[in-house]
Amino acid sequence: MKAKDITNQISKSALSLNLKKWDYGASFSNDYSVQVDKGIAKQLKASQKQVLTIRVWNNSNLVGITTTSDISEAGIQKALNQANIASEFGNKKEITDFSPLAKEPIDVQEVRKSNPVGIKNLLKVLREAELKLLDSHQAITSIPYNGLSESFYERIYANSDGAFRNYSKSQAALYLYARAEEKDKKPRSSGSVKLGYGVDDIDIESCIKEASNKTIAHLNYSAIRTDKYLICFSPEAFLTMINAFSSIFNARSIIDGVSLSNKNSIGEQLSNEGLNIYDDGLNENNIASAPFDGEGTPTKKLRLINKGKLENFLHSESTARIFKTIPTGHAGLGSKVSVSPDWLVVKRSDKCTTLNNSLIHCNYEGEYVYIEELNAIHAGVRASQGSFSLPFEGWLCNKGIKSSIESATVAGDIKYLLKNIVNIEMQEELTTNGISPHVWVNELSITGGA
Amino acid sequence: MLSSKIKYCDVEFGKCNKDLLEEVISYGISLGADFVEIFLENTENSNIIAEDDCITSVSPSFGKGGGIRIFKDKRDGFVCTNDLTKKGLMRSVSQAIEMLDISDKKNKELFRGINELKDYSASKKNWIEEIPTINEISEKLIQSTSLLNKNKIIVRKGSYSRNWQEVIIASSDGTYATDIRLHQTVGLNVIASDAQHRSNGSRRFGSSGMPNEFRFWDHEKAANEVYESSMNMLYADYVEAGQMPVVLANKFGGVIFHEACGHLLETTQIERGTTPFKDKLHQKIAHESVTAIDEGISTGSFGSLSVDDEGMEPEKSILIKDGVLKKFISDRAGELRTGHKRTGSGRRQNYSFAAASRMRNTYIAKGEYSKEELINSISDGLYCKSMGGGSVGATGQFNFAVEEGYIIKNGKLTKPVKGATLIGEAKEVMPKISMCGNDLELAPGFCGSISGSVNVTVGQPHIKVDSITVGGR
Numbered sequence: 001m002k003a004k005d006i007t008n009q010i011s012k013s014a015l016s017l018n019l020k021k022w023d024y025g026a027s028f029s030n031d032y033s034v035q036v037d038k039g040i041a042k043q044l045k046a047s048q049k050q051v052l053t054i055r056v057w058n059n060s061n062l063v064g065i066t067t068t069s070d071i072s073e074a075g076i077q078k079a080l081n082q083a084n085i086a087s088e089f090g091n092k093k094e095i096t097d098f099s100p101l102a103k104e105p106i107d108v109q110e111v112r113k114s115n116p117v118g119i120k121n122l123l124k125v126l127r128e129a130e131l132k133l134l135d136s137h138q139a140i141t142s143i144p145y146n147g148l149s150e151s152f153y154e155r156i157y158a159n160s161d162g163a164f165r166n167y168s169k170s171q172a173a174l175y176l177y178a179r180a181e182e183k184d185k186k187p188r189s190s191g192s193v194k195l196g197y198g199v200d201d202i203d204i205e206s207c208i209k210e211a212s213n214k215t216i217a218h219l220n221y222s223a224i225r226t227d228k229y230l231i232c233f234s235p236e237a238f239l240t241m242i243n244a245f246s247s248i249f250n251a252r253s254i255i256d257g258v259s260l261s262n263k264n265s266i267g268e269q270l271s272n273e274g275l276n277i278y279d280d281g282l283n284e285n286n287i288a289s290a291p292f293d294g295e296g297t298p299t300k301k302l303r304l305i306n307k308g309k310l311e312n313f314l315h316s317e318s319t320a321r322i323f324k325t326i327p328t329g330h331a332g333l334g335s336k337v338s339v340s341p342d343w344l345v346v347k348r349s350d351k352c353t354t355l356n357n358s359l360i361h362c363n364y365e366g367e368y369v370y371i372e373e374l375n376a377i378h379a380g381v382r383a384s385q386g387s388f389s390l391p392f393e394g395w396l397c398n399k400g401i402k403s404s405i406e407s408a409t410v411a412g413d414i415k416y417l418l419k420n421i422v423n424i425e426m427q428e429e430l431t432t433n434g435i436s437p438h439v440w441v442n443e444l445s446i447t448g449g450a
Numbered sequence: 451m452l453s454s455k456i457k458y459c460d461v462e463f464g465k466c467n468k469d470l471l472e473e474v475i476s477y478g479i480s481l482g483a484d485f486v487e488i489f490l491e492n493t494e495n496s497n498i499i500a501e502d503d504c505i506t507s508v509s510p511s512f513g514k515g516g517g518i519r520i521f522k523d524k525r526d527g528f529v530c531t532n533d534l535t536k537k538g539l540m541r542s543v544s545q546a547i548e549m550l551d552i553s554d555k556k557n558k559e560l561f562r563g564i565n566e567l568k569d570y571s572a573s574k575k576n577w578i579e580e581i582p583t584i585n586e587i588s589e590k591l592i593q594s595t596s597l598l599n600k601n602k603i604i605v606r607k608g609s610y611s612r613n614w615q616e617v618i619i620a621s622s623d624g625t626y627a628t629d630i631r632l633h634q635t636v637g638l639n640v641i642a643s644d645a646q647h648r649s650n651g652s653r654r655f656g657s658s659g660m661p662n663e664f665r666f667w668d669h670e671k672a673a674n675e676v677y678e679s680s681m682n683m684l685y686a687d688y689v690e691a692g693q694m695p696v697v698l699a700n701k702f703g704g705v706i707f708h709e710a711c712g713h714l715l716e717t718t719q720i721e722r723g724t725t726p727f728k729d730k731l732h733q734k735i736a737h738e739s740v741t742a743i744d745e746g747i748s749t750g751s752f753g754s755l756s757v758d759d760e761g762m763e764p765e766k767s768i769l770i771k772d773g774v775l776k777k778f779i780s781d782r783a784g785e786l787r788t789g790h791k792r793t794g795s796g797r798r799q800n801y802s803f804a805a806a807s808r809m810r811n812t813y814i815a816k817g818e819y820s821k822e823e824l825i826n827s828i829s830d831g832l833y834c835k836s837m838g839g840g841s842v843g844a845t846g847q848f849n850f851a852v853e854e855g856y857i858i859k860n861g862k863l864t865k866p867v868k869g870a871t872l873i874g875e876a877k878e879v880m881p882k883i884s885m886c887g888n889d890l891e892l893a894p895g896f897c898g899s900i901s902g903s904v905n906v907t908v909g910q911p912h913i914k915v916d917s918i919t920v921g922g923r
Binding site (some may be wrong): 037040041042043044045046047048049050064065066067068069070071072078079082083085086089090091092093094119120141142144145177179186187188189226256257258334335336375376378379380382384385386387389391407408409411412445447449 | 459497498499501504505506507508509510511512513514515524525526527528529530531532533545546548549550551584588604605641648649650688691692693721722723724802804838839840841843844845846847849850851868869870871873875919920921922923
C-alpha cells in the first residue's frame with residue numbers, strides 16, 4: 001500500500017507541474033541495536049526512517065533530483081518542485097534515461113527475511129557473547145567495540161513508464177572487537193564481524209572464537225624490518241584490496257578520468273592468468289543482496305577478470321549507453337548516478353599452469369608476511385593513481401614459526417600487485433565482503449619499526 | 451499509508467512548542483525515566499558539483515526528524531523517528547522506556563517543566579535567504595574549474611555543499627533551546643597526468659554561520675594552490691621508508707593531533723577504556739612546547755556552534771597546557787559515566803544519532819619559531835606540506851597519508867616525494883613535538899565517529915616531531 005500510494009501521489013503532483021517523466025527510489029527501515037560494557041547495557045537504539053529520492057525530466061529532457069524524509073503529500077509536492085528547479089541545472093553533456101531493463105522480469109528466488117527478536121533478546125545474546133569472549137583469555141580485559149543489530153527494510157523503485165519493483169528483507173550483524181593487555185606490553189586489539197538474515201542465523205560462537213583467537217594470537221608481537229617481502233593476503237585482505245581499487249572495473253570512474261582503466265582496456269592482461277574475479281550480488285552467501293539496483297536494473301553475476309584479462313565493466317544506464325552496452329545492475333540513484341560493485345568473488349582459474357602451487361599458507365616453510373587484515377583504506381589508497389600504503393595486522397612467517405607484527409604498513413601499486421600474483425590457493429573462504437582464496441604476491445614493501 | 455489527512459508533524463519549527471515538549475518529557479518521567487531529552491531537526495541541504503566546464507550535479511535534500519533519549523541510572527536508550535506528531539514522539543518515548551526495561555513508574559510532578567526558550571536562532575532566521583543562489587554557486591564553481599584548464603590536468607572538479615539545520619532541544623532538566631546552523635564548504639580537486647605519472651591536488655574551504663562567505667571565497671588563489679600542488683607532485687619519487695624527523699605544515703597538518711590525540715581525550719574513549727590518557731589528568735603527556743585547545747566559539751570557524759546538541763553553550767577547553775593534560779572533552783553521558791564535567795561538546799550528525807563527546811575547533815597553540823627555523827633544525831627528514839586522511843586504531847596507533855611531501859636535506863627543502871605515511875602512537879609522538887611555529891592557522895574538516903559525521907576545525911602552527919616512522923617504499 002505504501003509504495004502504491006507514493007507512486008500515485010508522485011504521479012498526481014507531477015502532473016500538476018507538467019512533469020511527464022519521473023522515477024523514484026524509496027526505502028523504509030526499522031533498525032534495532034544494542035551495545036554492552038561488561039554485562040551492562042550501554043546504548044540501546046531503535047530507529048524508524050524513511051527516505052525518498054525523486055528524479056524528474058523537464059521539457060528540455062534535463063534531469064533534476066531531490067531527496068527527502070518527508071513522505072507526506074506536501075513533502076512530495078515540495079520534493080518535485082525542488083527537483084524541477086534542479087533540473088534547470090541538469091547535465092547537458094550526459095543525460096540520464098530510464099534503464100531499458102527496469103521492467104525486465106527479475107529471476108531470483110524470494111528474498112529471505114527473519115522476524116525481529118526485539119531489543120531485550122538482542123541484549124541477552126550480546127551480554128552472553130561479551131561474557132564468553134572476556135572469559136576466553138585472561139589477557140582480554142575489555143570488548144570496547146561491540147554491537148548486535150537487526151534491521152528490517154523495504155526498498156522500492158518505480159517510474160512514470162510503469163516500472164515498479166520492491167522487496168523487503170532483514171539483516172542482522174554482530175561485531176566483537178576485543179582488547180588484550182599484558183604487563184609491559186602494548187595493548188593489542190582485534191575482532192570479528194558476522195552477518196545473518198536474522199539474529200538466529202548468526203554464528204555467534206565462531207564470532208567469539210575468531211575475535212578471541214585473533215586478539216590473543218597477536219599478544220607476542222615484535223617489530224618487522226623495513227624491506228620487500230613475499231606476501232600472502234588472507235581472503236578478507238585481498239577482497240579489501242580489490243574493492244579499494246574497483247574503479248578499475250567501473251565505467252563511471254573511467255568516464256570521470258579517475259580510473260586506471262580506459263574505454264579500450266577490455267582484454268588487457270591485468271594479472272596472472274590464474275586470476276578470475278566476478279561481481280556476484282545475488283550470491284546465496286551475500287546477506288545484503290538486492291534483486292535490483294537504484295535504477296531498477298536487475299542484479300546479475302558479471303565476470304570482471306577472466307584468466308587475468310579485464311573482461312567487463314560495471315555500468316549504470318548512462319555509462320552503458322556511452323559504452324554501447326547494457327546496464328549491469330550496479331547503479332545508485334543520484335543526480336549523477338554512481339556505480340559500484342556488489343559482492344566480489346575471487347576464483348582460481350581451472351588448469352592454470354603459471355602459479356606456484358607450493359605456496360600454501362598452511363605449510364609453506366620459507367619467509368613471508370601474512371596479511372590478515374588491512375586497515376585505514378580511506379586514508380591509504382590513491383585509487384586514481386593506483387598506489388596504496390596501508391597499515392595491517394599480520395604475521396612474519398619463517399620455517400613454520402609465526403611472529404605477530406607490531407605495527408607496519410604495506411605499500412605498493414595495484415597494477416604491480418596484480419601482475420605479481422604468484423599463487424592463488426585452491427581453497428576459497430567466505431567473508432563478509434565476498435569469497436576469495438588466499439592470494440600470494442611477490443615483493444611488496446613493508447615498513448616496520450625494527 | 452499516505453494521505454493528506456494524516457499528519458506527520460505536530461512540531462512547529464520557528465515557533466513555541468513548549469506545551470507539546472513538556473507533555474512528551476512528562477510522559478517519559480512518569481514512566482520512570484531519570485532523564486528525558488528531545489532533539490528535533492529540520493534541514494534544507496544542497497550539493498552542487500562542477501566538472502570540467504559544466505555543472506554535473508545539483509542535489510537538494512530536506513527533511514525533519516527527531517531523536518528521543520532516555521537515561522535510567524547510567525544506561526541510555528535512544529529512539530529516532532521521522533514521525534514528529536505528538537503520538538509519534540510519545541511512541542518513541544515508550545519504546546525507549548521499554549528498551550531500558552523500566553518499570554518503576556514515578557510521579558510526573560518530579561518534572562517541573564522546561565525553561566523559557568533560549569532562542570539562539572533569532573538573528574539567523576534570514577540566513578536561508580541570504581545564502582548564494584544555485585546560479586551564483588554554479589557560476590563561481592565553473593569559473594574555478596575553468597581556471598584549472600591547463601596542460602596535463604585531466605580531471606577538474608569543484609564542489610559546493612550547504613547544510614542548513616534548525617534544531618529544537620528540550621530536556622527534563624529544564625533545557626529548552628532552539629538554534630539555526632549553517633555550514634558551507636567548497637572544494638577543488640584535480641588529477642594531473644603525464645605518461646605513467648599521476649598526481650592529485652585538492653583543497654577544501656568551509657565556514658559556519660556566515661551566509662555570504664562563499665561570495666568572498668578567493669577561487670583564483672584556491673585554483674592556483676591546487677594546480678601548483680598537483681604539478682609539484684606529478685613527477686615525485688616515492689619516499690624511502692624509515693624513522694626520521696618531520697615538520698608538519700600548519701592548517702590541515704593539525705589533523706594528526708585531532709585524530710591521534712584529540713579523540714583519545716573524548717570521554718567516550720574513557721568509557722570504553724581505549725585511551726592511554728584515562729588516568730593522566732594533571733600529568734605530563736606531551737612535550738612542554740605543546741598547548742592544545744578545543745573550543746566552539748571562534749566566529750565563523752567550521753566547528754563553532756552557539757549551543758551544542760544537548761543544549762549547552764560551548765566553552766573554550768584547554769586540553770593540554772605546556773605538555774600537561776588539563777581536561778577531557780565531555781558530553782552529558784560522559785559526565786554521568788566518567789565524572790568529567792560537560793564542555794558543550796555533545797554533538798551529533800543529525801537526529802538519527804545520540805549526541806556524544808566530540809571535538810569542535812581543535813588546535814595546537816602557536817609557539818615562537820618560524821617555519822624556516824623548524825626546517826633548518828633538521829639535517830635529514832621530511833616536510834609534510836599537505837596531509838591526506840588518516841585513522842586511529844583501537845589501541846591508539848595512527849597512520850596518516852602525506853599528500854604533498856618534500857625531503858629536508860641539511861636544513862633545506864629539496865625534492866618532492868609521494869607515497870609517505872606517518873605511523874605512530876599518540877603517547878609516544880606527543881612528547882616528541884619539540885618545536886611549535888608562530889603561524890597557527892585553522893582548516894575545516896569532517897570528523898566521523900560514534901555520533902556520525904560532524905563539522906570540525908583542525909589546526910596548528912608548523913610543528914617539528916623529532917622522530918616518527920615514515921612508511922614508504
